[in-house]
Amino acid sequence: MFQTSPARSLAPPLPSFPSLTDALRAYSGDDHINVLYPHRIAAAADSFVRGLPGRTLYAVKANPHPEVLRAAWAGGVRAFDVASLREIDLVQSLFPDAALYLMHPVKSRRTIREGYGRGVRDFSLDCEDELAKILEETNGARDLRLHVRLALPKAGGVMPLAGKFGASAKDAAELLRAARPHAASLGVCFHVGSQCLDLDAYDRALAHARAVVERSGIAIDGVDIGGGFPVAYPDMDHRPWEDYFAAIRASLRAHGFDGLDVLGEPGRAICAAGGATLARVELRKGTDLYLNDGTYGTLFDAGHFAWKYPVRLLRDGPPEPAANTVGFRFFGPTCDSADTMAGPFHLPADTREGDWIEIGQLGAYGQTLATQFNGFHSDHTVIITEDAQT
């Protein structure tokens, strides 16, 4: 039988502090510190559970840390978008009654078989070969809920997710017809792209979904609008989520999806603000800061996509940080020169060796992507319970 590590959910509670300064004072390690703010995650989850016009599935991939899952649960999330058996096991080890949706369009046969055995009934797919795999591995089960993933003609996210998954309009219409006789419930799903600042992207996607459904001549039961809801990063302003919820509600009505089962799969929006990295300056050369975390750690997107993150200096002891700021470039701890983050990251002009920097909005696709390359990684995760400025 497939083995995963339930140990994570049985692990001792994380150290918890009212502020980052308290967490730093208690720390004698040499690695960066992973920070979680569970109350922020619970608040974001609550916004979606209350506001999204449909059921909120938390996309576990964004951050599978048990503390993040618990916070999402505390915010009212009861359903999860999972991609693998390990994610299924992790969620079930914490919440045996959670609803699980396997929304990865390409799954191993074993994942389908054992996922079904563990209670999963919702599967996404984007081609007839995947449909055949699902039917074979579930022995032609009669209680499947199938979601046909659509390719979108025009995506909307800063981080596009087009190209890898999704059926064209023609193929999706055929797939809907092929899947209908086998599905207890049949729907369409899509992803507009992550960090979607373009409010109209959901309307375009729903219009496209309607056209595909018309083309198929098949009645469907549901629509899954995916993730993509944005969060605040420097230089990336976004409209409030409430505007997205209202626009999506209107688009569902306008495109004839009223009364169907509606699902949404936010990942980034639930957990980005709920995580940060505390990194220490090991050396300063002009406006270059060498840190004890980098692109092989929690800062992948800061390097590979040159994303900027909010930063703030924490110095324990005199002198107070300078009031004027300078734009810095960051380098991570590994020997690889790709471990470079262009920024610029604006910090006090006298930032120096030994200072700690909080790099924010890393709760999604930050801590999750960290490797152990070159021996640099951190097992030290702390909970911060308050939003004070220290």
Ligand SMILES: Cc1ncc(COP(=O)(O)O)c(C=O)c1O
């Ligand atoms: C199928 C699916 N659902 C949901 C998400 C979460 O998207 P986001 O973090 O942009 O909300 C992703 C991200 O890759 C995805 O692939």
